Amino acid sequence: MNKNILELKNVDFSYGKKMVLNNISFKIRKGTFTVLLGLNGAGKSTIFSLITRLQNLQTGEIEINDYPIKNYSKALKDIGIVFQEPTLDLDLTVKQNLHYYGSLKGLTFKETLISIEDEIKKLELEDVLNTTVRNLNGGHRRRVEILRALINKPKLLLLDEPTVGLDLKSRFDILNYVRDLVKRENLSILWITHLFDEVNEDDDISIIKAGKIMDEGIVKDIVTKYEKDNLVDTFNFLVR
Amino acid sequence: MKKYISCMKGIIYKELIRFLKQKSRFFSALVRPLLWLFIFSVGFKTALGLAITPPYETYITYETYIVPGLVGMVLLFNGMQSSLTMIFDREMGSMKILLTSYINRNYLLFCKMFATAIVSTLQALAFLFIAKWYGVEISYYGILITIPVIIISSIILNAFALFISSVIKQLENFATVMNFVIFPMFFLSSALYPLWKIKDSSILLFNLSSYNPFTYLVEAIRFALYEKFDTQIFLVIGISFIISLLMAFVGFKLKKV
Numbered sequence: 001m002n003k004n005i006l007e008l009k010n011v012d013f014s015y016g017k018k019m020v021l022n023n024i025s026f027k028i029r030k031g032t033f034t035v036l037l038g039l040n041g042a043g044k045s046t047i048f049s050l051i052t053r054l055q056n057l058q059t060g061e062i063e064i065n066d067y068p069i070k071n072y073s074k075a076l077k078d079i080g081i082v083f084q085e086p087t088l089d090l091d092l093t094v095k096q097n098l099h100y101y102g103s104l105k106g107l108t109f110k111e112t113l114i115s116i117e118d119e120i121k122k123l124e125l126e127d128v129l130n131t132t133v134r135n136l137n138g139g140h141r142r143r144v145e146i147l148r149a150l151i152n153k154p155k156l157l158l159l160d161e162p163t164v165g166l167d168l169k170s171r172f173d174i175l176n177y178v179r180d181l182v183k184r185e186n187l188s189i190l191w192i193t194h195l196f197d198e199v200n201e202d203d204d205i206s207i208i209k210a211g212k213i214m215d216e217g218i219v220k221d222i223v224t225k226y227e228k229d230n231l232v233d234t235f236n237f238l239v240r
Numbered sequence: 241m242k243k244y245i246s247c248m249k250g251i252i253y254k255e256l257i258r259f260l261k262q263k264s265r266f267f268s269a270l271v272r273p274l275l276w277l278f279i280f281s282v283g284f285k286t287a288l289g290l291a292i293t294p295p296y297e298t299y300i301t302y303e304t305y306i307v308p309g310l311v312g313m314v315l316l317f318n319g320m321q322s323s324l325t326m327i328f329d330r331e332m333g334s335m336k337i338l339l340t341s342y343i344n345r346n347y348l349l350f351c352k353m354f355a356t357a358i359v360s361t362l363q364a365l366a367f368l369f370i371a372k373w374y375g376v377e378i379s380y381y382g383i384l385i386t387i388p389v390i391i392i393s394s395i396i397l398n399a400f401a402l403f404i405s406s407v408i409k410q411l412e413n414f415a416t417v418m419n420f421v422i423f424p425m426f427f428l429s430s431a432l433y434p435l436w437k438i439k440d441s442s443i444l445l446f447n448l449s450s451y452n453p454f455t456y457l458v459e460a461i462r463f464a465l466y467e468k469f470d471t472q473i474f475l476v477i478g479i480s481f482i483i484s485l486l487m488a489f490v491g492f493k494l495k496k497v
């Protein structure tokens with residue numbers, strides 16, 4: 001059985017003549033918190049779009065849970081997605097947004113709420129279920145988006161810069177909650193970010209620069225490999 | 241099968257909630273055809289004589305004549321607005337949620353168009369009831385049997401709108417769409433005047449109107465409202481339904497994010 005939940009092999013991608021991903025290969029091991037770290041414009045969101053099928057794969061292979069992305073009905077079935085941009089419907093209440101998303105995953109309204117009953121409490125969203133999303137603050141909206149991504153009990157959770165625009169407390173509340181999911185539910189996480197303080201030394205990491213993976217592995221191993229003091233120095237060394 | 245039903249239900253549910261919450265959208269969609277009915281038709285009826293043509297069996301007032309065309313107007317505007325929203329949302333919003341589903345994308349697009357058609361149908365029905373109250377001769381039974389025709393017509397227009405807004409970048413703006421798509425489609429049809437009247441004035445415009453699918457949608461609504469059936473019209477509607485959906489699916493797929 002494959003120990004990787006996500007695998008990209010030799011992926012190239014261009015917007016017209018501009019190549020943004022150049023022979024990208026990386027993987028996410030099952031039950032790990034994996035960070036894709038890179039500066040703005042490095043190609044992180046393009047990778048995210050390819051994995052989620054928002055962009056069509058041009059060359060290379062993507063496998064999710066042993067299914068090629070072309071077989072999307074199986075490959076995308078067990079993933080949860082949190083986009084960088086807000087994607088909740090502002091005119092709907094939290095519960096209505098959850099019902100809508102659940103239906104896209106083939107669940108009835110009742111099944112939807114049952115599937116996330118515990119997580120609603122853990123994310124402290126019980127009191128806002130009937131609130132219109134427009135009336136929620138940024139932190140609450142983000143938590144709702146994460147809750148929504150868990151509706152179908154995914155095996156892999158993809159988060160594209162999920163803490164952008166949030167205050168420090170909200171950022172780390174969300175980060176800690178997601179890390180806890182790995183421990184509790186053995187969920188695999190792909191956390192895409194450019195923020196170093198969101199990375200732990202035991203995390204799996206892939207460092208991307210200008211559409212190329214510069215290195216991957218466990219953070220502390222990579223830091224040791226390049227004989228640097230910390231991740232920031234290692235990153236600066238790799239992307240200089 | 242359950243996932244497809246649940247998906248359709250969810251998309252319709254969301255569109256209906258949005259429709260109920262956005263009351264201003266509902267009223268503005270109604271005001272447009274009502275202005276034409278209450279003001280334009282009053283001024284215009286003296287200038288236009290109407291002969292007895294199918295499906296009508298007697299002389300009719302001009303208000304009665306333009307009601308099916310104005311139903312078409314409701315569907316046309318709604319379809320265009322909704323399709324442009326889908327294109328914008330693809331790049332920045334809730335369409336992303338739809339597009340990353342594991343369910344077939346064409347089916348999801350169809351559900352979205354069907355849900356929009358339901359909302360358009362509610363608006364069209366509200367307009368028809370007001371028109372009946374105003375004195376236009378329509379029977380409740382006629383309205384009832386027009387509902388499926390309105391839904392199918394709306395899906396055709398939504399699909400067509402999705403196609404053109406996908407493939408023509410310059411049309412990502414509603415004002416441009418009004419000038420270059422909605423108005424030509426609407427005026428080059430039998431919505432405001434019978435085709436034989438156009439033929440009297442210009443053969444070219446008559447020919448253009450005869451090839452305009454919107455003409456057939458308006459005529460299908462007209463025939464259904466008066467409980468009549470015309471094979472040619474309904475054949476064109478059936479073919480338009482299939483072709484417009486195929487165009488929408490292909491156009492959306494080709495659209496660059």
